[in-house]
Amino acid sequence: MAKVKTLEKVDEYRWALPTSHKEGMRVHGMIYMDREMLEEMLEDQALEQVANVAFLPGIVRASLAMPDIHWGYGFPIGGVAATRVSDGVISPGGIGFDINCGVRLLRTNLTFEEAQPKLQDLVNLLFTYIPTGVGSTGKIKLSESAFRSVMTKGARWALEQGYGWSEDLDHLEEHGSLPLANPDVVSREAVKRGHDQLGTLGSGNHFAEVQVVEELYDLHAAEVLGLHKGQVTLLIHTGSRGFGHQIATDYIAVMGGATRKYGINIPDRQLACAPVTSEEGERYFGAMACAANFAWANRQAITHWAREAFEQVFKRSAESLGMHIVYDVAHNIAKFEEYEVDGRKEKLCIHRKGATRAFPPGHPELTLDYQSIGQPVLVPGDMGRYSFVMLGTKKAIEETFGSSCHGAGRQKSRSQAKREVKYKDLLDELGRKGIFIRASSRETVTEEAPVAYKDVERVVDVCHGAGISKKVAKLRPVGVIKG
Amino acid sequence: MAEIVQIDHTADMGIQVSAPTLKEAFESCAFAMFSLMVRIEKVQGKEELEVEVSADSYEDLLISWLNRLLYLHETEKLLFSRFEILDLDRSHLKARVYGDFTRNYQEDLGRAVKAATHHLVKVECDGTGEKNLCRAQVIFDV
Numbered sequence: 001m002a003k004v005k006t007l008e009k010v011d012e013y014r015w016a017l018p019t020s021h022k023e024g025m026r027v028h029g030m031i032y033m034d035r036e037m038l039e040e041m042l043e044d045q046a047l048e049q050v051a052n053v054a055f056l057p058g059i060v061r062a063s064l065a066m067p068d069i070h071w072g073y074g075f076p077i078g079g080v081a082a083t084r085v086s087d088g089v090i091s092p093g094g095i096g097f098d099i100n101c102g103v104r105l106l107r108t109n110l111t112f113e114e115a116q117p118k119l120q121d122l123v124n125l126l127f128t129y130i131p132t133g134v135g136s137t138g139k140i141k142l143s144e145s146a147f148r149s150v151m152t153k154g155a156r157w158a159l160e161q162g163y164g165w166s167e168d169l170d171h172l173e174e175h176g177s178l179p180l181a182n183p184d185v186v187s188r189e190a191v192k193r194g195h196d197q198l199g200t201l202g203s204g205n206h207f208a209e210v211q212v213v214e215e216l217y218d219l220h221a222a223e224v225l226g227l228h229k230g231q232v233t234l235l236i237h238t239g240s241r242g243f244g245h246q247i248a249t250d251y252i253a254v255m256g257g258a259t260r261k262y263g264i265n266i267p268d269r270q271l272a273c274a275p276v277t278s279e280e281g282e283r284y285f286g287a288m289a290c291a292a293n294f295a296w297a298n299r300q301a302i303t304h305w306a307r308e309a310f311e312q313v314f315k316r317s318a319e320s321l322g323m324h325i326v327y328d329v330a331h332n333i334a335k336f337e338e339y340e341v342d343g344r345k346e347k348l349c350i351h352r353k354g355a356t357r358a359f360p361p362g363h364p365e366l367t368l369d370y371q372s373i374g375q376p377v378l379v380p381g382d383m384g385r386y387s388f389v390m391l392g393t394k395k396a397i398e399e400t401f402g403s404s405c406h407g408a409g410r411q412k413s414r415s416q417a418k419r420e421v422k423y424k425d426l427l428d429e430l431g432r433k434g435i436f437i438r439a440s441s442r443e444t445v446t447e448e449a450p451v452a453y454k455d456v457e458r459v460v461d462v463c464h465g466a467g468i469s470k471k472v473a474k475l476r477p478v479g480v481i482k483g
Numbered sequence: 484m485a486e487i488v489q490i491d492h493t494a495d496m497g498i499q500v501s502a503p504t505l506k507e508a509f510e511s512c513a514f515a516m517f518s519l520m521v522r523i524e525k526v527q528g529k530e531e532l533e534v535e536v537s538a539d540s541y542e543d544l545l546i547s548w549l550n551r552l553l554y555l556h557e558t559e560k561l562l563f564s565r566f567e568i569l570d571l572d573r574s575h576l577k578a579r580v581y582g583d584f585t586r587n588y589q590e591d592l593g594r595a596v597k598a599a600t601h602h603l604v605k606v607e608c609d610g611t612g613e614k615n616l617c618r619a620q621v622i623f624d625v
Contacts, residue, residue: 044493071493073602073622097597097624134520134592135560135585192558203595204625242557245597245624249550252601256543269542269601413491414594414625443593483595 004038006047007031013466017050017063024265025054030062032400032466037067037458040411049076052267056081058088058276060341060348064400066355067462068409068454072096074270077354080403083276085336085347089264090281091273092255092288094351095334097248099288100295101206101239102173102330103378103406105389106303107225108310109322110232112212112478115314119210122313123436123479126208129305131200133440133483138199140301147191150198151183154293158300165319168300170367172328173357173375176296178335182286187250190287194243194294199301203444203483206238207383208306210479214386217471221373221391225326227473234310234323235387235475236302237380239332244291251284276349285334292333299328326389327376329356331406339401350401358392358404358469377469381408381456383437383448383482384430387475388460395467404469408456417452418443430480439482448482485511487518490622496596497603497622505541505608506568508617509548509576513566516549516599516623517582520556522591526564528581535577541606544576545619549599552580560585597624 007015010030015038017029029050033041041047046069053075054063060082069078074093083089108115115122131138140161142150149157155169155176169175201208213231216222227233240247258274258281259266266273274280303325307318314321335350335357359365359375366375374391381387396402412420423442426449430437439445463469485507490497498515502508517523536551538544552563563582570577585592605620 046493073495073600073624077494097600134595135557135562137560189554189558193554197557204597246554249554249598253538253543253547256539256601269604272601410493413493414496415489415491440589441592441594447594 004042013462017047019054022051024267025051027054027059027062029054029065031065031069032462032468033067034462037462041069044071046071046076049074050079052271053079053081055266056083056089056091056271056273057264058083060084060346064403066403066405067459068354068405068407070409072353074268075353078405078409079353080355080400081351082339082348082401085276085349088276088349089273090276090284090334090349091271091351092248092251092284093270093272094353095288096332096353097245098239098332099244099248099291100330101332102295102299102328103380104236104299104303104328105326105378106234106306106323107227107326108232110314111230112232115232118313119479120436122210122309123438123481125309125313126306127438127481129309130208130302130481132481134203136200137196140198142195142198147195148183150297151186151290151293152181153177154296155300158297163301163304168303168325171325172296173330176300176328178289178292180286181289181293183290185283185286186247186290190243190246190250193246194241197241197243198294198298199305200241201238201302201483202241203441205448206483208302208481209235209383209477211235211387211475211477213473214476215474217473221472224369224373225376225389225472226324227326227389233475234306235378235380236299236306238298238302240291240295241298243294247287247291251287254280255284288334292330327378329378331356337401348401352403354406355403356406357402358396359402360392360394360397377404379405379407379456379460382450382453383477383480384433384435384450385456388456388471389473389475390460390463390469390471393467393469396469400468404463405459408453408459410452411454412452414447417447417449421446421449421451435477435480437480437482441483444483487511487515492622495622496625497620500619502617505617506571508619509545509568509571510566512545512549512619512621513552513563516552516596517563519596519623519625520593521562521588523564525591526562526588527583528565529583530561531579531581532559533579537575539574541573542604545606545621546599546601546604548576549621553596553598562588594625600624
């Protein structure tokens with residue numbers, strides 16, 4: 001592979017893309033990957049996108065690529081970029097359209113043997129309770145004032161409406177509410193688009209999945225997380241729906257003008273940006289935070305209905321089923337965080353586009369019960385194989401601005417998957433593995449077939465091997481609902 | 484006649500359109516986008532709306548046009564199947580679009596499109612010779 005030669009091997013899991021690769025790169029690229037995955041990655045434009053992100057003014061250390069990196073639009077998916085707040089930029093493309101797309105894991109005290117006879121009923125009821133698919137609308141209709149509260153309070157708003165338990169917030173990144181949210185900079189269009197979408201799953205790669213804990217790698221950490229072999233869990237993957245998409249659309253248009261106004265040189269229009277401290281930058285952050293909070297309220301409402309579905313099927317209260325939240329992570333978001341850069345503390349704007357925060361043990365952001373083990377990093381795989389729970393590490397703070405991977409990463413395009421996979425064959429194959437699926441669209445199911453994704457275990461192993469997060473548990477899907 | 488080709492993009496979906504005129508290229512991009520979302524041949528054109536967007540270039544105008552349609556799809560609960568561009572210049576587009584309510588096509592729905600992106604967007608017209616050919620390219624976040 002000719003392109004591999006443009007990369008400098010640092011060690012088994014790290015590959016540097018030098019600034020000489022493309023004129024205009026302010027920092028080098030750093031790709032976390034093994035050699036085999038690297039060769040697959042070089043088949044599309046992801047590497048060029050790593051180089052393009054390195055053009056952003058104020059970027060520090062490196063343009064980072066997690067092992068699940070793949071070709072996105074502007075930023076690569078699986079990219080992390082940290083820019084100085086003092087003189088750097090914020091780019092909506094570095095967060096994406098689905099602002100605070102994220103993953104939430106709930107545990108239960110059910111064993112698979114107990115749940116199995118009622119699994120199909122459970123999946124059917126989850127599918128009934130949680131609206132999915134194109135154009136789906138939710139059971140919650142937001143008034144203007146309620147919507148403003150969702151934007152500023154996030155998951156806390158949902159809790160105040162009775163969707164959830166007070167302890168839930170402790171196990172959400174940012175406690176389910178990002179500061180600096182400013183409803184005044186959100187367009188009427190975004191509000192109109194989001195007003196009936198709270199509590200909906202959406203389409204594409206979003207899902208809710210009933211799983212079984214298949215393997216544990218760190219018994220102590222698993223104990224702290226309340227995870228045991230053979231136990232039933234539920235993983236929810238969704239984001240800020242049309243509300244977030246509209247905010248991103250609005251501000252990418254604003255940033256197109258800002259890029260010209262501030263004379264910023266970027267190689268891809270989708271990287272349009274403005275100084276973090278400019279009016280445009282501050283307005284975008286305020287709107288982005290509103291969408292992030294909408295997404296946390298969304299996952300909170302879905303959690304509530306999921307608990308109700310379990311209660312209905314197993315004829316026990318969600319409390320007695322032990323349906324606690326293990327954790328909730330955002331994997332499309334920007335945050336202000338402090339890191340040491342060139343020997344001094346610097347306030348940075350961390351863009352995580354398809355990447356998960358991975359804070360180590362002892363980090364002040366973590367609740368008391370996770371202080372000794374670090375922050376859970378939830379890594380969904382495909383619907384036919386497995387997902388992983390990992391933990392953040394000190395090395396992630398030192399190297400990746402406290403970030404790790406977010407999923408398997410696609411290896412086949414949607415049309416390629418659709419050509420290769422027959423809907424019925426896929427259902428049969430999943431059925432043979434004991435996986436029951438309900439979906440709004442056949443097309444979504446075939447496009448999301450396991451064959452379209454990289455093996456998430458390879459991704460997780462690179463993160464573990466490189467030390468930017470560590471493996472705790474493997475979860476196997478047994479029931480899936482999709483858009 | 485316009486020609487629509489899907490581009491293989493690893494995570495998302497893209498389209499390339501060739502058409503005799505710029506208006507038809509813009510109409511075909513909208514048609515292609517809704518084809519990703521529904522069996523478009525089934526969608527009747529009972530409802531109609533007027534759409535107007537402004538931008539600084541043809542590329543920006545194309546993205547604004549498509550994103551405006553996605554906004555109307557979600558807020559008006561409509562799927563669009565016929566597009567008629569009434570006016571089009573470098574900074575302004577006016578169109579009439581026809582469609583029907585999403586709820587009538589639950590069995591025919593495909594994937595949701597989150598947005599039309601600026602990544603690799605292209606609008607080009609070859610004005611030389613007898614054949615005026617316009618090409619447009621868009622990558623969607625799905």
